[in-house]
Amino acid sequence: MQYHIKEWSDQTASLIAEDGHSLGVFESIGEAIDACCYDCLVEPEYIEKHNNYLGSSPTDFESSFV
Numbered sequence: 001m002q003y004h005i006k007e008w009s010d011q012t013a014s015l016i017a018e019d020g021h022s023l024g025v026f027e028s029i030g031e032a033i034d035a036c037c038y039d040c041l042v043e044p045e046y047i048e049k050h051n052n053y054l055g056s057s058p059t060d061f062e063s064s065f066v
Contacts, residue, residue: 003040005032006048015044 002018013032015023023040026032029047036044 002045003036003042004045004048005029005036006050008050
């Protein structure tokens with residue numbers, strides 16, 4: 001089975017199995033990676049980062065694309 005990690009905007013991370021089932025929420029990406037390696041005995045396939053553009057100001061939002 002393959003696993004990946006999803007990082008949320010509050011810096012927590014979820015370990016997710018290939019079938020989409022969440023195996024847990026962790027305080028950081030490092031903790032999620034450790035859980036994947038030690039509990040599941042594999043390395044995660046990839047790390048997905050979540051960006052919250054709605055929480056930033058319009059100036060910040062525009063400057064990131066200019």
